[in-house]
Amino acid sequence: MKTPAKQKIAFAILFLCTVIVVLPVLFILAVVIKNGWPAINWEFLTTMPRNNMKAGGIYPAIMGTIYLVSLSTLFSLPIGLFAAIYLNEYAKENMLTRLIRLAIVNLAGVSSVVYGLFGLALFVTFLKFGVSILSGALTLAIMNLPVIITASVEALASVPYSFREVSRSLGASRWQTIRHSVLPFAIPGILTGAILSLARAAGETAPILFTVAAFYLPNLPHSIFDQAMALPYHLYIISTQVPGISQQMRYGTALVLVGIVFSMNIFAVIIRSRFRKKKKW
Amino acid sequence: MVNPIHPAPARRGGVHGLPEIIVNKVIIKELNIWFGKTQALKNLNLAIFRNEILGVIGPANSGKTSFLRQLNRLNDLESNCKAIGKVLLDAQDIQSINPEILRKRVGMIFALPQALPISIYDNIAYGPRMHGIKDRKRLDAIVEEALNASFLWEEVKDRLLESATKLSGGQQQRLCISRTLALGPEVILFDEPCSGLDPISTAKVEESMLKLKEKCTIILVTNNTKQAARVSDRTAFFLMGELIEIDTTEKIFTAPSDKRTEGYILGKFG
Numbered sequence: 001m002k003t004p005a006k007q008k009i010a011f012a013i014l015f016l017c018t019v020i021v022v023l024p025v026l027f028i029l030a031v032v033i034k035n036g037w038p039a040i041n042w043e044f045l046t047t048m049p050r051n052n053m054k055a056g057g058i059y060p061a062i063m064g065t066i067y068l069v070s071l072s073t074l075f076s077l078p079i080g081l082f083a084a085i086y087l088n089e090y091a092k093e094n095m096l097t098r099l100i101r102l103a104i105v106n107l108a109g110v111s112s113v114v115y116g117l118f119g120l121a122l123f124v125t126f127l128k129f130g131v132s133i134l135s136g137a138l139t140l141a142i143m144n145l146p147v148i149i150t151a152s153v154e155a156l157a158s159v160p161y162s163f164r165e166v167s168r169s170l171g172a173s174r175w176q177t178i179r180h181s182v183l184p185f186a187i188p189g190i191l192t193g194a195i196l197s198l199a200r201a202a203g204e205t206a207p208i209l210f211t212v213a214a215f216y217l218p219n220l221p222h223s224i225f226d227q228a229m230a231l232p233y234h235l236y237i238i239s240t241q242v243p244g245i246s247q248q249m250r251y252g253t254a255l256v257l258v259g260i261v262f263s264m265n266i267f268a269v270i271i272r273s274r275f276r277k278k279k280k281w
Numbered sequence: 282m283v284n285p286i287h288p289a290p291a292r293r294g295g296v297h298g299l300p301e302i303i304v305n306k307v308i309i310k311e312l313n314i315w316f317g318k319t320q321a322l323k324n325l326n327l328a329i330f331r332n333e334i335l336g337v338i339g340p341a342n343s344g345k346t347s348f349l350r351q352l353n354r355l356n357d358l359e360s361n362c363k364a365i366g367k368v369l370l371d372a373q374d375i376q377s378i379n380p381e382i383l384r385k386r387v388g389m390i391f392a393l394p395q396a397l398p399i400s401i402y403d404n405i406a407y408g409p410r411m412h413g414i415k416d417r418k419r420l421d422a423i424v425e426e427a428l429n430a431s432f433l434w435e436e437v438k439d440r441l442l443e444s445a446t447k448l449s450g451g452q453q454q455r456l457c458i459s460r461t462l463a464l465g466p467e468v469i470l471f472d473e474p475c476s477g478l479d480p481i482s483t484a485k486v487e488e489s490m491l492k493l494k495e496k497c498t499i500i501l502v503t504n505n506t507k508q509a510a511r512v513s514d515r516t517a518f519f520l521m522g523e524l525i526e527i528d529t530t531e532k533i534f535t536a537p538s539d540k541r542t543e544g545y546i547l548g549k550f551g
Contacts, residue, residue: 092360093360162391162393162395163395163397164358165355165358165391165395166391166395166397166457167397167407167411168355168358168384169353169355169384169388169389169391169461170384170385170388170407170408170411170460170461170464171380171381171382171383171384171385171408171411171412171464172381172407172408172411173381173411176411180407180411181397185398
């Protein structure tokens with residue numbers, strides 16, 4: 001066989017694999033949009049569920065997800081960022097830091113239902129936060145930490161070493177160097193990682209199952225110590241626990257959830273691409 | 282290869298009846314540097330005169346850069362670097378000087394122009410700001426003076442707020458010189474500053490070095506022996522971490538006392 005022909009076949013196989021990766025995404029989107037779109041209207045998005053959740057809207061579930069995601073960001077972003085700064089800028093390469101890195105990699109691989117059980121044991125029971133937004137947000141935050149730390153470490157490490165060297169050679173201290181010559185150039189990468197991890201948090205069911213999610217609440221939560229409804233859990237119960245709910249409503253809920261996650265991801269991609277255009281080193 | 286315009290200054294201390302401390306800006310005593318298990322510099326003894334340009338030549342891995350980076354304690358940033366011996370700046374051991382203050386007094390220009398991807402103005406003002414100068418008028422004055430000293434002011438005065446990365450390589454290197462000058466250094470270390478520059482930019486950098494000599498002491502590490510011949514007052518030849526020979530540039534380039542120096546200058550190795 002001639003080389004060009006071999007090459008063509010190889011490219012065709014590679015292309016085929018790429019298409020296979022993309023197809024499920026398109027298919028999921030198509031099904032969810034086709035079945036869910038008719039359900040989407042102002043009432044669906046902004047009113048409480050009625051008639052045993054068979055009618056009305058999903059407003060409390062949307063708000064619950066927004067509360068959870070924002071509160072968990074508040075916990076996980078600063079902690080993750082500072083841990084990443086320590087690991088990448090300060091920590092010496094020794095047994096302890098290697099252990100920490102190993103722990104972070106392993107944390108990222110723990111299945112989300114284990115985080116749920118952990119949150120139940122630590123926040124709900126031991127710290128007596130009860131089944132509440134606080135417990136759920138903290139559980140999601142812990143689940144997100146490894147992702148945020150890994151993304152932040154990568155973003156910090158992608159800032160050229162020479163920037164640090166130049167800054168130090170001009171008499172800047174270690175912290176001044178990080179603050180003025182490293183962080184500003186790492187922020188977009190850190191933000192991208194953070195948003196992607198939050199998008200994942202928004203879609204997770206298992207961690208919130210035991211720590212925050214309510215089957216049905218007649219009112220919106222009043223404080224972070226209240227339970228809340230959340231989109232993924234709501235979707236789960238209306239799909240499996242409550243009989244007689246229209247397919248349209250289920251797919252409508254799925255569409256809202258996918259929409260939120262997708263728009264967060266797209267936002268992250270936009271930040272990243274704008275950053276790449278500005279990047280000049 | 283003799284440099285007729287810039288003759289060597291007085292020889293070793295005491296010639297004019299002055300005490301060593303006035304003649305010598307930097308004194309290096311028995312300096313040894315290791316990176317891990319590799320010894321980069323072996324038992325270096327050297328005195329650097331006030332307001333001279335000392336050229337340091339030698340093939341790769343001869344310890345030139347390790348020597349240079351020891352003088353402002355930039356080697357401290359490398360975790361596997363170990364140094365024994367003394368470096369005295371104005372008779373004061375540099376280990377007893379706060380490194381941030383030391384680096385303000387002993388500035389450094391790197392081989393590749395390392396302009397930070399911020400504005401020209403912010404690049405120059407970076408050092409002074411880190412040392413607590415916030416007053417805008419004072420910073421403006423420092424920036425203008427520093428840019429003038431590297432002959433860059435006329436070229437960039439209308440676009441100080443543009444990104445420094447838009448400048449050409451030669452302009453960026455002169456920007457880096459200005460950035461170091463903004464701190465008012467007493468000693469400037471040049472680490473192969475023209476290795477990536479075209480001949481015209483090189484000439485401009487050399488011109489600013491000759492002007493800076495009036496105020497500062499300059500140590501120029503270079504791979505380009507001709508550059509050492511053009512600008513330096515004295516030249517030191519390093520080989521495998523050892524100082525082989527140091528003398529007036531004229532002597533080194535016309536009648537070196539060591540065969541190895543002659544061999545290197547004539548391009549027989551390195």
